[in-house]
Every structure is written in structure tokens, then in C-alpha cells.
Amino acid sequence: MTTSDIVVSIAQLAAGGTIVQALVAVMRRRGELRQLDRQTESVAVSTADQLVTMLRRELMDAKAEVSGLRQDRSSLAEQVERLSRQVSEINADLAEARAVSSRLHKPAP
């Protein structure tokens, strides 16, 4: 029997052994493996659930922020309107004052 014969026998034994090992490994720990599968699935489901909750919370925060900003914008627009009204009143006052002052400084005929 040469060395290569021995190696080939070892290879055949190894291949056969792994078939037996495949069967034994599953038979011995079938319950645990199934439980592991279930746990992996439940972890995936709970992770997706957490992600959805987080995204929903972020969406609500963003909506609240948008409504706050909208309120700010409307109050600022109101303020601008009020200021422009004041500016036009002041302009009118200024024109009136100019007219009065030009009448007062008009040289006597």
C-alpha cells in the first residue's frame, strides 16, 4: 500500500465522516438550532419595529418644527407689515413737515 493509497483512503473516510457529522450535528442540536432561527427572525422583526418607531418619532419632530417655523414666519410677516405702515405714516409726516417749513421760510414778497 503506497502513501497515495493511504491519503486517498483518508480522503474517502473524511468525506464519509462529514456526511455522518452533518447528520449527527443536526440530530443532536435540532431544537436549539430551530430556536436560534426563531430568535434571529424575532430579532429582525423587533429591529424593523424599532426602526419604524424611530422614523415615526423623527417625522413627528420634523412636523412640529415645521409648524413652529410657519408660526414664526407669519408673525415676522405681520411685523414687517406693521413696520411698513409706520414707515408710510412717517413719510407722510415728513412731507407735511417739509411743506410747513418751506411755507415758513418763503421770502416775503
Added chain:
Amino acid sequence: MGWRAQLSTNPFASMVAATAILLGGLGMVIGDRASRGMSISLAGHANVIAHLWGAMFAVGGVLTLFGIYRPRLTVELPGLYLLAGGYGFYCLTVLTGLRTHGLAAGLISGALTLGSLLKARAITARARHVRPEPPVEPPVDAPAVEGRVPEPRGGGAG
């Protein structure tokens, strides 16, 4: 998880299993002509053994791929052991048959054997330390079932 996500998570395992299906299928169909090293080292009864090896290898690849993409560890674990056996057999026969000419193929398949065995051992270790499941609670309507009024006998149509 979709198959694209699984492929990007397990690229090497997927390719190892797919290669095993391809090589194993070739060995199963055309026998020892699939590998020169195998036909030299298994002189005499090479063909039968090559067919058997191909079948085992292809089955291992299919089980591993199914186990990865399903995902089911109960299927992946035997697939990994079959892959380890197939790659190990190929490694030893190619090194014996072709000597130094089979060094590249032999080393690669030997490394894949080790990888498959390591992954199978990791899965077994995870299964050994798995948390015990909480006891299943009885359904809410269990008392109602217990307290159900038995139906009158002989009243039904049978």
C-alpha cells in the same frame, strides 16, 4: 432580508456554495473527467467515487445556499459539513494525484474546507449557548374551553 442584502452579507459563503454546486454537478454528471487529479489518485474505481463525491458536494452546496438565503440554520449546518467533506476530498485527491501541479487547487480547497468547518463549529457553539425559550403561556381563552358546557349526547346528526 432580500437576496441582495444576503448576498452582500455573505458573499464568500454564497460563492463557495455556488461553486460547490457547479463542481459537484459536473462530477455527478461526467464523473472523474471533472478532475484529472482525482482520476489519477483514484485509479481503478475513480468513476463511481467521483459520481458519489459530485452528488455529496452538490447537495452540500444546495443545502448551504438554501440555509443562507432562507435563512435556516438547521439546513445550513449539514450543508456546511457536506461542503467541508467535498472540498477536503477534492483537496487530498488533487494533491495526491497531481503533486506540486495540484498545489494551487489543493491549497484553495483546503482553505475552503477549514472555512466551512469553522463556520459549522461557530453555528454549533451558538446553538449550544442559545437562551432557553420562555415557557409558552396558555391561551387567554383556555378557561372558557375548560368550562365549556358539554354538548348533549346523541343530539347531533352524528
